[in-house]
Amino acid sequence: MAELTRAIGLMSGTSMDGIDLAMVETDGDCVVRRGASSFTAYEPAFRARLEQALDAAREIGAREERPGDLAALEAELTDRHAAAVEAFLAREKLSPDAIGVVGFHGQTVLHRPHEGLTVQLGDGQRLADRLGIDVVHDLRANDMRLGGQGAPLVPAYHRALAAGLEGDWAGKTPVIFVNIGGISNITYIGEDDTLIAFDSGPGNTLIDRWVKRHAGVPYDSDGTIASEGRVLAGLVNRYLDHPFFTAPERISLDRNDFPLPDDSEASLEDGARTLAFVTAAAIAKSQAHLPVKPKLWILCGGGRHNRRIVEDLTVATRHTGQLILAEDAGFNGDSMEAEAWAWLAVRSLKGLPLTYPGTTGVREPATGGVLARARA
Numbered sequence: 601m602a603e604l605t606r607a608i609g610l611m612s613g614t615s616m617d618g619i620d621l622a623m624v625e626t627d628g629d630c631v632v633r634r635g636a637s638s639f640t641a642y643e644p645a646f647r648a649r650l651e652q653a654l655d656a657a658r659e660i661g662a663r664e665e666r667p668g669d670l671a672a673l674e675a676e677l678t679d680r681h682a683a684a685v686e687a688f689l690a691r692e693k694l695s696p697d698a699i700g701v702v703g704f705h706g707q708t709v710l711h712r713p714h715e716g717l718t719v720q721l722g723d724g725q726r727l728a729d730r731l732g733i734d735v736v737h738d739l740r741a742n743d744m745r746l747g748g749q750g751a752p753l754v755p756a757y758h759r760a761l762a763a764g765l766e767g768d769w770a771g772k773t774p775v776i777f778v779n780i781g782g783i784s785n786i787t788y789i790g791e792d793d794t795l796i797a798f799d800s801g802p803g804n805t806l807i808d809r810w811v812k813r814h815a816g817v818p819y820d821s822d823g824t825i826a827s828e829g830r831v832l833a834g835l836v837n838r839y840l841d842h843p844f845f846t847a848p849e850r851i852s853l854d855r856n857d858f859p860l861p862d863d864s865e866a867s868l869e870d871g872a873r874t875l876a877f878v879t880a881a882a883i884a885k886s887q888a889h890l891p892v893k894p895k896l897w898i899l900c901g902g903g904r905h906n907r908r909i910v911e912d913l914t915v916a917t918r919h920t921g922q923l924i925l926a927e928d929a930g931f932n933g934d935s936m937e938a939e940a941w942a943w944l945a946v947r948s949l950k951g952l953p954l955t956y957p958g959t960t961g962v963r964e965p966a967t968g969g970v971l972a973r974a975r976a
């Protein structure tokens with residue numbers, strides 16, 4: 601067996617709720633031994649600074665520019681990631697020498713594929729020096745330089761996980777991973793290992809904004825609010841008539857691409873119920889862009905905790921496939937993206953591809969990432 605590297609992945613996602621950390625041992629290919637993970641929440645004040653950073657980042661014309669508060673924020677964000685790793689190593693009784701590499705995503709503050717511009721806040725060299733561990737960062741930029749959208753990067757990791765499916769799930773192809781984060785996105789792995797990935801529609805972002813506005817809560821925990829409401833057909837039809845669903849090609853989405861319903865259009869509960877239905881229906885519509893209907897659906901990301909979304913999607917897919925949660929297949933649906941960043945960092949060290957024409961639209965399979973070596 602090829603030598604395994606123990607790697608830590610760090611992800612701070614679009615919901616800006618904190619730092620997901622996961623450890624894996626891997627050959628950078630199909631051998632993936634998933635290890636411990638942790639989550640370090642950002643307190644509301646830091647989250648608010650990150651949200652403001654999205655505004656400041658609009659002024660960025662060249663990717664190394666850091667207008668306004670962004671330079672200070674980047675240093676602080678990096679130090680928070682370092683503290684998260686140190687706390688994790690202390691908890692797991694591991695020394696920095698036990699870790700071969702850290703894969704550092706950083707915080708996306710700007711992503712404009714059509715301008716070839718993607719910016720993740722995070723100083724890889726600062727992190728490497730503080731931890732005394734080599735860091736691979738900036739994993740999206742090379743893909744963009746080669747004509748890709750710079751996202752998504754997790755699909756190659758999904759394919760590695762699919763290769764290791766066991767028991768009832770082994771060999772159930774095509775298999776599709778559905779990540780319901782702020783935006784939902786899918787990875788399709790065909791019988792011949794074909795890899796297709798794209799954003800599939802609004803994920804939790806509409807539901808989160810709706811319940812925040814009308815109930816002052818950050819998300820609809822377990823879909824409880826939606827459970828009290830009805831699906832409003834007129835609203836559903838309006839969302840599903842959006843040009844995104846009728847376009848021949850799938851493009852990557854921004855969290856503001858779909859507007860919220862007007863306040864007068866729905867009660868809190870009906871709005872939450874309808875938006876959960878729209879989230880599931882949008883995912884189910886992805887099938888029109890796939891060569892063969894998936895036999896196995898694996899749900900990941902925070903949206904899998906919304907019972908209404910899961911039920912609606914189960915109904916929408918039951919004639920052709922079986923839908924399970926990541927945990928049913930032995931995975932961890934919350935730490936998968938952080939695991940992916942650990943795995944991608946090992947691939948980057950080996951010069952292996954991170955992205956493919958079917959995942960980001962890159963011209964040819966492309967490696968990526970920048971290595972920051974820890975300085976003594």
Ligand SMILES: Nc1ncnc2c1ncn2[C@@H]1O[C@H](COP(=O)(O)OP(=O)(O)OP(=O)(O)O)[C@@H](O)[C@H]1O
Nearest residue numbers: 613614615781782804819821822901902903905906
């Ligand atoms: N118990 C729960 N019930 C319902 N929804 C939940 C629950 N826990 C989390 N969520 C939803 O999941 C979201 C966070 O999901 P996730 O952590 O996958 O997002 P993310 O990392 O920002 O995603 P991405 O970067 O993939 O967009 C929350 O904003 C919320 O909408």
Ligand SMILES: CC(=O)N[C@H]1[C@@H]2OC[C@@H](O2)[C@@H](O)[C@@H]1O[C@H](C)C(=O)O
Nearest residue numbers: 614708711751752753754755781937
């Ligand atoms: C630019 C950026 O940070 N994109 C994220 C975002 O969050 C979800 C979706 O949009 C996905 O395309 C991507 O992250 C995941 C981890 C990816 O690259 O696979």
